[in-house]
Amino acid sequence: xxxxxxxxxLFADETIDGQIATLNLGPTHPATHGIFQNVLTVDGEKIxxxxxxxxxxxxxxxxxxxxxxxxxxxxxxxxxxxxxxxINNMGWEMxxxxxxxxxxxxxxxxxxxxxxxxxxIADHLVCNSVIGVDTGALTGFTYMFQQREAIYELYxxxxxxxxxxxxxxxxxxxxxxxxxxxxxxxxxxxEFNKHFQEFDxxxxxxxxxxxxxxxxxxxxxxxxxxxxxxxxxxxxxxxxYDVRVMTPYSSYEDFDFDIPVGTQGDTYDRFCVxxxxxxxxxxxxxxxxxxxxxxxxxxxxxxxxxxxxxxxxYTKMEALIYHFKIVMGETPVPVGEVYxxxxxxxxxxxxxxxxxxxxxxxxxQFRRPCFIYYQAYPEMIKGQTISDxxxxxSSLNVIAGELDA
Amino acid sequence: MSNLTNEAVLSRIxxxxxxxxxxxxxxxxxxxxxxxxxxxxxxxxxxxxxxVLKVTFLTLIGGAHFPNDKGREICVNYHLYSLVxxxxxxxxxxxxxxxxxxxxxxxxxVGADWQExxxxxxxxxxxxxxxxxxxxxxxxDMDYFPMRKEYHLEDATREDKDDRFFGR
Numbered sequence: 036x037x038x039x040x041x042x043x044x045l046f047a048d049e050t051i052d053g054q055i056a057t058l059n060l061g062p063t064h065p066a067t068h069g070i071f072q073n074v075l076t077v078d079g080e081k082i083x084x085x086x087x088x089x090x091x092x093x094x095x096x097x098x099x100x101x102x103x104x105x106x107x108x109x110x111x112x113x114x115x116x117x118x119x120x121x122i123n124n125m126g127w128e129m130x131x132x133x134x135x136x137x138x139x140x141x142x143x144x145x146x147x148x149x150x151x152x153x154x155x156i157a158d159h160l161v162c163n164s165v166i167g168v169d170t171g172a173l174t175g176f177t178y179m180f181q182q183r184e185a186i187y188e189l190y191x192x193x194x195x196x197x198x199x200x201x202x203x204x205x206x207x208x209x210x211x212x213x214x215x216x217x218x219x220x221x222x223x224x225x226e227f228n229k230h231f232q233e234f235d236x237x238x239x240x241x242x243x244x245x246x247x248x249x250x251x252x253x254x255x256x257x258x259x260x261x262x263x264x265x266x267x268x269x270x271x272x273x274x275x276y277d278v279r280v281m282t283p284y285s286s287y288e289d290f291d292f293d294i295p296v297g298t299q300g301d302t303y304d305r306f307c308v309x310x311x312x313x314x315x316x317x318x319x320x321x322x323x324x325x326x327x328x329x330x331x332x333x334x335x336x337x338x339x340x341x342x343x344x345x346x347x348x349y350t351k352m353e354a355l356i357y358h359f360k361i362v363m364g365e366t367p368v369p370v371g372e373v374y375x376x377x378x379x380x381x382x383x384x385x386x387x388x389x390x391x392x393x394x395x396x397x398x399x400q401f402r403r404p405c406f407i408y409y410q411a412y413p414e415m416i417k418g419q420t421i422s423d424x425x426x427x428x429s430s431l432n433v434i435a436g437e438l439d440a
Numbered sequence: 441m442s443n444l445t446n447e448a449v450l451s452r453i454x455x456x457x458x459x460x461x462x463x464x465x466x467x468x469x470x471x472x473x474x475x476x477x478x479x480x481x482x483x484x485x486x487x488x489x490x491x492v493l494k495v496t497f498l499t500l501i502g503g504a505h506f507p508n509d510k511g512r513e514i515c516v517n518y519h520l521y522s523l524v525x526x527x528x529x530x531x532x533x534x535x536x537x538x539x540x541x542x543x544x545x546x547x548x549x550v551g552a553d554w555q556e557x558x559x560x561x562x563x564x565x566x567x568x569x570x571x572x573x574x575x576x577x578x579x580x581d582m583d584y585f586p587m588r589k590e591y592h593l594e595d596a597t598r599e600d601k602d603d604r605f606f607g608r
Binding site: 089090093095097098099101102133134258260261262263264274276281282371372373374376383385387389397398400402406407408409410411439440 | 467468470472496497498499500502504505517519523526528530549550551553554555558562576577578579586587591593
């Protein structure tokens with residue numbers, strides 16, 4: 036910069052390098068992909084420190100849940116990580132099944148696995164394509180959203196909803212997979228890989244992309260564990276912890292799949308781990324779909340939790356009684372305490388439920404992976420540039436709904 | 441993966457902490473240990489360092505409120521996990537509502553930071569030694585702890601709805 040008198044008067048004694056500025060990244064900022072605030076202290080482009088403010092979309096789910104009958108809590112869980120609602124829904128249903136001690140038919144397990152893995156693919160696609168967007172590659176994003184659309188159409192076939200799915204019931208599914216679902220799933224399985232490979236080719240070994248993401252927002256395995264990281268972000272740091280393997284639920288032990296791990300824990304590794312997980316999820320879906328057992332799509336053992344079909348309610352007395360009991364919340368529930376964890380899109384999604392036998396939970400707490408690992412963000416971006424901070428944020432896949440509950 | 445059973449975990453903890461272990465149970469297969477509030481920090485620290493148990497992962501911290509349990513109204517739950525042994529356990533301590541104070545575990549697990557702030561925010565549990573114990577999800581000038589049972593979701597003065605039929 037030239038030494039004009041004007042410049043000198045602006046920056047009296049300091050040089051440009053020595054100036055510390057405060058910068059708001061959020062609450063509503065395109066880079067946060069959600070509503071939360073980061074106040075960065077920057078020296079030029081370099082981040083010296085940052086402070087997070089969360090809670091902008093806190094909806095008191097844990098308090099709400101204390102007044103809702105058990106079957107009405109599923110829609111609440113939709114709104115945690117809304118990129119993969121079905122995993123949350125089924126996690127909650129499995130928690131309830133654990134509490135009331137019901138064994139669902141094998142077919143339900145397999146159906147759930149298919150839906151949950153589709154949800155994981157959708158979640159990872161969003162995250163990875165957004166990393167692309169934040170590095171300046173919008174093309175991959177549009178390609179992958181086409182595939183996400185295909186997954187949403189599959190949800191639609193199963194439950195009628197797309198984003199906040201409220202899929203399934205305590206004890207199984209409200210209906211079996213429809214013929215259209217089978218057609219669409221087969222089409223998806225056949226075509227997805229081709230499109231995904233295209234996306235992979237676009238970014239994975241792209242020199243610009245690699246230069247931007249390697250060493251952006253790294254975290255070591257020790258620190259990640261200390262912070263309570265789980266899911267892809269922990270695996271990118273090199274720890275092969277996956278709830279699906281360590282404490283299998285919903286018959287995950289039947290399937291053959293690999294757990295990809297990274298080494299550096301940086302944005303690039305997180306990207307790679309998610310890419311590989313999508314492929315593994317696809318493998319699981321294929322196995323579950325080909326080996327789908329015969330049987331019922333719900334557990335007949337829990338009529339007092341599983342809403343009967345409407346046609347039966349009007350014509351059969353028993354169905355009417357159960358319908359009434361469920362809607363009025365007259366169903367007895369065992370007194371007990373249960374913790375159930377599933378592998379959500381971002382990591383271990385846990386449900387800690389204390390039941391006193393009443394119609395609603397006495398206390399329900401969600402272990403939201405986002406909330407727990409987002410506190411590591413200041414440490415991860417310290418000393419990095421603002422553009423790296425944006426990438427780190429999108430590669431952590433912080434979902435505001437899950438962050439704030 | 442070792443075959444560490446809940447009994448083995450419990451007996452090892454009892455050996456070390458003896459009387460401080462007030463109670464233990466296994467609801468749905470998860471070992472739950474009630475410990476003296478004063479000893480909770482020591483137990484979690486010891487569990488992390490122990491050669492055999494290797495409970496090195498903090499899964500979740502959460503509160504609960506039991507207003508009818510006099511002198512032990514506030515409950516703090518620590519869900520811990522031994523990644524090496526694949527054993528989960530729950531450590532809990534009860535605190536009186538007049539002075540719900542317990543030592544912070546932020547010096548053992550950094551990840552406890554926000555979780556303790558959340559428990560403070562909703563239940564008013566004071567974690568001593570926490571670097572920045574302020575509200576996290578609710579607004580700063582809130583003057584009550586909303587997850588406590590005395591705060592109802594609905595208007596408590598409402599008379600047209602009978603709680604016997606519509607639950608809490």
